[in-house]
Amino acid sequence: MKKIIQILILPIICLLIISIPRVVFAQRQIADFTYQYQKYLQMYPNYEIKRDEFLDHKTLASQNDAISITQAIMIQRAMVMKTYFLALRYKLNTGPSFDADTISKLSFKLSDADGWLQNHIEDLSKVKNPTLTQLFEISNRFEKHKLEYSSLGYQSIATIYIGKMYDLQQRIIATDSILSQYISSLDDSSYLTNWLKDSKKSSYEALLSIRRAEDIRDNKLKNGTDVQFIKQLNRINDELENSKRLLLQSSGFQKEIIGELKKNYKIDLDVNSNNIDNNEATESSNINNL
Amino acid sequence: MNQDFTAPPMGGENIPYRDLAADQFAVASKMNKSVLDNSSINISSKSNKNNIKYLIIAVIVILFFILIILVVLVLKSNQNSVSNLQPTPTSTPEIILDVNNSNLPQSVIMQVDQLNNDIKNVDLQELDLTYPNLDWEIIY
Numbered sequence: 377m378k379k380i381i382q383i384l385i386l387p388i389i390c391l392l393i394i395s396i397p398r399v400v401f402a403q404r405q406i407a408d409f410t411y412q413y414q415k416y417l418q419m420y421p422n423y424e425i426k427r428d429e430f431l432d433h434k435t436l437a438s439q440n441d442a443i444s445i446t447q448a449i450m451i452q453r454a455m456v457m458k459t460y461f462l463a464l465r466y467k468l469n470t471g472p473s474f475d476a477d478t479i480s481k482l483s484f485k486l487s488d489a490d491g492w493l494q495n496h497i498e499d500l501s502k503v504k505n506p507t508l509t510q511l512f513e514i515s516n517r518f519e520k521h522k523l524e525y526s527s528l529g530y531q532s533i534a535t536i537y538i539g540k541m542y543d544l545q546q547r548i549i550a551t552d553s554i555l556s557q558y559i560s561s562l563d564d565s566s567y568l569t570n571w572l573k574d575s576k577k578s579s580y581e582a583l584l585s586i587r588r589a590e591d592i593r594d595n596k597l598k599n600g601t602d603v604q605f606i607k608q609l610n611r612i613n614d615e616l617e618n619s620k621r622l623l624l625q626s627s628g629f630q631k632e633i634i635g636e637l638k639k640n641y642k643i644d645l646d647v648n649s650n651n652i653d654n655n656e657a658t659e660s661s662n663i664n665n666l
Numbered sequence: 667m668n669q670d671f672t673a674p675p676m677g678g679e680n681i682p683y684r685d686l687a688a689d690q691f692a693v694a695s696k697m698n699k700s701v702l703d704n705s706s707i708n709i710s711s712k713s714n715k716n717n718i719k720y721l722i723i724a725v726i727v728i729l730f731f732i733l734i735i736l737v738v739l740v741l742k743s744n745q746n747s748v749s750n751l752q753p754t755p756t757s758t759p760e761i762i763l764d765v766n767n768s769n770l771p772q773s774v775i776m777q778v779d780q781l782n783n784d785i786k787n788v789d790l791q792e793l794d795l796t797y798p799n800l801d802w803e804i805i806y
Contacts, residue, residue, distance in 0.1 A: 409794075410794065449804065467795065515805070530797065533797070536792065540788055541788070551777060551778060554774055555774070617790060620788060623785045624782070627778070630778045630781070634774070637770050638770065
């Protein structure tokens, strides 16, 4: 009997062990990046001091200090990018997805960059007693990827934002469809029909705004400089803020419609509705977490 | 010393070697055999049966859990696969409602409120994922 209990408990424990890390994983990726970035920011002033000391005094001791801190800051810099790409990849794959093709392409590129950075970190860690020239040479290999990595990072962030807005816009459309059924069954529904049309119009305009943001991502975030990428990301943000405003407008119409429907219908507090509420609540909490 | 297996004489006389003697095997007695059979086979068969029982139960339980996981995964994948964008706002409804019963489900009211809150609270900054500001020119 004891053995049977053990046999029953073992798979449950295994299942728990498998499922818990998936929940914790999401926050861990971002926490890892934040930690590595903070570490880099703390190390950087020390690197500047040691570098300036060496440039001022040119002594052997200051040179050794400069070499060791330069090597350390280079490893840390690569760690920051590696964890950043991991966090982006996770966000992309767990957020609302309406453009599977773009997401898979970006995920592949992020994974590729992650592999390169891992090799770079290993190369840097292996070097024993390097000269400054050797370190600059290795650093140069990393720095050649600057624009490629910026583009990849900004494209990924833009895709995460766009995914969120697409998700909300689709939910507005679904709610419009539900409301239209109730409106159409009323005797006098002309003014409610007009509100519904306004809601649909706003959500359509929001969709257009989201698509403009997509166009900017696809055409303007692939080539350029850092400054240009930041400008384009701001443009994407403006478009998405506009879509947010329009969706709020649409949602406002839906709330008005609900207010009117309440006068004409009895409110049904059934079990199914509670289930749907719970699903909605989890969906919304997921959105907030993103 | 066995003289038959010594080296042949140096003189070259033809002395035949004796054939190798056949190997002798120790044969267990009938008594010994029966004792061995009874004790070891009985104990091992009993424990084997028990082990097989537990193994079968364990395999069934594990398969059951795997089945549950697969069902959950299939259901989830079906939920996530709704990814078609509608070019116009007139899309097909996701939930078919019984409107004729003249009741407005609380879920619809909650859905509208929740959606409104979600739109208000959507994070379009992602400060956690701001592109890191690094030194891209490490050179003295």
